[in-house]
Structures are given as C-alpha cells and as structure tokens.
Amino acid sequence: MHSDQIVRTFTEYFEERGHRRITGSTLLPPPGDPVLFTTSGMHPLTPYLEGRPHPLGRRLVNVQRCLRTTDLDEVGDRTHLTVFEMLGSWSLGDYEGPSSLDWGFGLLTEGFGIDPGLLHATVFGGDDRTGPDTSSLELWQERGVPVELTVEDNWWSNGPTGPCGPDSEIFLWTGDTPPESTPTGDDRWVEVWNHVMMRHRRLDDGSLVPLPQRNVDTGLGLERLASLLQGRTSVFECDVFDPWRRRVPPLWQLDEPSLRLVCDHLRSAVVVIGDGVRPANTGRGYVLRRLVRRVLTVLRRDDPRRGLGDLPDELIRHTLDRFRQDVGQDVVRGVLLDEERRFGRLLERGRRILARPRFHGPLGEDDLHYLHDTHGLPRELVLSLRPE
Numbered sequence: 001m002h003s004d005q006i007v008r009t010f011t012e013y014f015e016e017r018g019h020r021r022i023t024g025s026t027l028l029p030p031p032g033d034p035v036l037f038t039t040s041g042m043h044p045l046t047p048y049l050e051g052r053p054h055p056l057g058r059r060l061v062n063v064q065r066c067l068r069t070t071d072l073d074e075v076g077d078r079t080h081l082t083v084f085e086m087l088g089s090w091s092l093g094d095y096e097g098p099s100s101l102d103w104g105f106g107l108l109t110e111g112f113g114i115d116p117g118l119l120h121a122t123v124f125g126g127d128d129r130t131g132p133d134t135s136s137l138e139l140w141q142e143r144g145v146p147v148e149l150t151v152e153d154n155w156w157s158n159g160p161t162g163p164c165g166p167d168s169e170i171f172l173w174t175g176d177t178p179p180e181s182t183p184t185g186d187d188r189w190v191e192v193w194n195h196v197m198m199r200h201r202r203l204d205d206g207s208l209v210p211l212p213q214r215n216v217d218t219g220l221g222l223e224r225l226a227s228l229l230q231g232r233t234s235v236f237e238c239d240v241f242d243p244w245r246r247r248v249p250p251l252w253q254l255d256e257p258s259l260r261l262v263c264d265h266l267r268s269a270v271v272v273i274g275d276g277v278r279p280a281n282t283g284r285g286y287v288l289r290r291l292v293r294r295v296l297t298v299l300r301r302d303d304p305r306r307g308l309g310d311l312p313d314e315l316i317r318h319t320l321d322r323f324r325q326d327v328g329q330d331v332v333r334g335v336l337l338d339e340e341r342r343f344g345r346l347l348e349r350g351r352r353i354l355a356r357p358r359f360h361g362p363l364g365e366d367d368l369h370y371l372h373d374t375h376g377l378p379r380e381l382v383l384s385l386r387p388e
C-alpha cells in the first residue's frame with residue numbers, strides 16, 4: 001500500500017466515524033509550547049485539549065509533520081526518522097479510550113489487512129498517583145490481543161508540564177518466527193500506534209490535576225507503517241524514500257548507515273528550511289545547522305570534494321511537495337550552500353588550530369571542551385579532523 005493510500009485510508013476511516021479533517025501545521029509549534037519543534041500531532045491542538053471548543057467539533061483527524069531531536073542519535077536504525085509525518089485522531093472530550101482502541105484495532109486489521117495475531121498492546125499499569133488503565137486492558141482482552149503492563153513507557157506527556165495521561169501502544173511483530181516475548185522484551189515488536197488518554201495536566205510543582213475534559217489523542221508514524229505494510233525492513237525503504245534511494249547512491253557511494261543518515265538529515269533539513277528556519281547557533285537554527293553539518297561531515301569523510309551543490313533538484317522538489325511546502329527549491333538550495341561554505345571556513349580554521357603543538361598528542365576531554373568553548377569547534381568536527 002502506497003503511503004498516499006495509507007493517508008487516505010486512515011482519514012476516510014475516521015471521517016466515516018464523524019471526524020473532521022483539519023490541516024496539519026508547520027514544524028513550528030504555537031507560542032508558549034515548551035518544545036522547539038512540533039514533535040507530535042497534538043501540539044497545535046493543545047488549547048483544544050485544554051478545553052477551548054474547536055470550530056470543527058469534538059472529533060478530528062489529520063496528518064502532521066513532526067521533528068524529533070530526541071531521536072537524533074537513533075536515526076539510521078530501522079524505525080526512526082528526524083522529520084516524519086504523523087497520522088492523528090482526536091476525541092476532544094467526546095468518546096473514551098476503549099472506542100479509540102477498538103477503532104484502531106479495526107483499522108489495522110480490516111483497513112490495512114494486518115493479521116491480528118501479530119499485534120501486541122501495552123497498557124499503563126498504574127503508579128502511586130494514578131491507578132492502572134483497566135478500561136484499555138479490558139478492551140484488549142475482549143479483542144484477544146496480548147497486553148504488557150508498564151509504567152514509564154505508558155505515560156505520555158508533551159513536556160515537563162501540560163496535558164498528559166496514560167497511553168496504550170499497539171505493536172506489530174516483525175520477526176520471521178511466530179511472535180514471542182513482549183514489546184519491552186524483544187525489539188522485533190515495533191510500535192505503530194499510540195493512543196493517549198489525555199485527561200491530566202501536570203503543574204510546575206509536578207502534581208497532576210484533571211483537564212476540564214477527557215480527551216483521546218492518537219498518533220501513528222506514516223513512514224513506519226508504510227515500511228511495515230510494504231514488507232520493507234526499515235523506514236528508509238518505504239516508498240517515500242524511493243527517489244532518495246534511486247538518486248543518492250550513484251552520486252555518493254556510502255555504506256548503509258551513512259546513506260540513511262545523509263538521506264534522513266538532508267530530507268529533514270529541506271523541510272525545516274521550507275518552514276522558514278535558517279541556520280543559527282541557538283534554538284531551531286542550531287538543530288538545522290547540526291543536521292547539515294553532520295551530512296557534510298559524513299560526505300567528506302571519504303571524499304573532501306563531495307558537496308551539496310550536487311544534490312539533485314528532484315530530491316528537494318519531491319520533499320517540498322510531499323510536505324506541501326510552498327517554497328522555491330532555489331531558496332532551499334541557497335540556504336544549504338551558504339551553510340556549506342560557512343562550514344568549509346570553520347573546517348579550515350579547525351585544521352589550523354589543531355596543527356598547533358598543544359594539540360599534537362591524543363586529545364582529552366579538556367581539549368575538546370576548550371576547542372568548543374574557545375574556538376567554536378564542535379566535538380564531532382574535531383573528531384572528524386582527528387579520528388583517534
């Protein structure tokens with residue numbers, strides 16, 4: 001099933017159940033949100049989860065682009081991307097968790113044709129403040145889906161304060177053998193869909209108070225589901241990455257982990273630039289800078305002549321179109337090339353500084369801190385110039 005068809009199937013399924021489709025927002029969260037980027041579909045909906053009536057009603061569905069820097073170091077494994085699309089559904093004080101889970105089960109098994117025997121759920125097992133989520137547990141028991149109870153893994157929050165609640169995650173078995181173990185015990189169980197019973201708010205002092213309404217917030221990563229439904233072993237092999245897989249390897253010969261990193265970070269950088277962010281030393285701009293510099297470091301490790309000037313227009317265009325961004329590809333290319341030049345100058349400076357006698361021996365932690373704090377040379381860059 002092509003990713004566009006997955007989006008259609010998802011949204012139509014919820015529309016048939018009274019949900020109105022809303023337009024996803026940019027990667028920039030609304031003012032006052034504690035995070036730099038939209039990391040999940042609920043961010044733009046925070047005021048409505050907190051009780052403000054939504055103009056389109058109490059049942060919503062959408063596709064939202066998200067960026068997760070917390071997962072940056074996991075990028076390159078088979079399930080994590082920096083920028084991805086999240087399919088989401090919401091009950092704003094309308095139906096409760098079990099209805100959402102039941103529809104989720106129906107959509108996965110009937111809509112997407114997944115064998116119910118390959119599903120496993122996790123449910124919040126309760127802690128000293130909040131009891132176990134027995135209604136989710138009972139729903140899964142009625143559907144014959146095995147359940148694992150956890151505490152931390154089944155509590156979802158948007159940040160240290162704000163709306164939060166217990167969640168129930170649905171996992172799909174990806175092993176070659178019949179399913180075994182549980183989601184926390186075997187990473188062949190891959191999480192596909194999270195349903196959050198968002199009915200609490202965490203205050204500054206850490207205490208929990210009930211939200212004015214009992215919501216459900218669900219999120220399902222599109223590229224991850226697409227790769228599973230398409231029988232691929234990683235998100236980088238789903239149809240969304242087809243043009244990248246076709247165009248990048250002939251251009252730059254890279255091992256698989258480096259290829260994944262380059263495709264992920266460049267695609268993410270294009271989307272971030274498309275949403276108006278520019279490289280900087282702090283905040284969102286720093287995230288963009290890190291993405292571009294990591295790509296350049298990987299590309300130049302094997303061949304210093306490699307550069308972003310060779311990036312095919314098709315990949316920039318395909319990404320901007322995919323994320324429905326109305327920005328010229330020349331603008332994106334201009335930002336990338338500017339950053340590349342700036343990075344080139346930094347590298348030259350780095351080489352000059354590292355040539356000083358003080359740095360001739362092996363570099364210790366103190367040296368790395370000094371090079372960063374005094375000369376603005378990031379650890380990654382120093383290590384790429386002086387692999388120990």
Ligand code: SER
Pocket residue numbers: 039040041042088156194195196217218219220
């Ligand atoms: N907010 C939850 C998540 O991001 C469900 O959408 O996983």
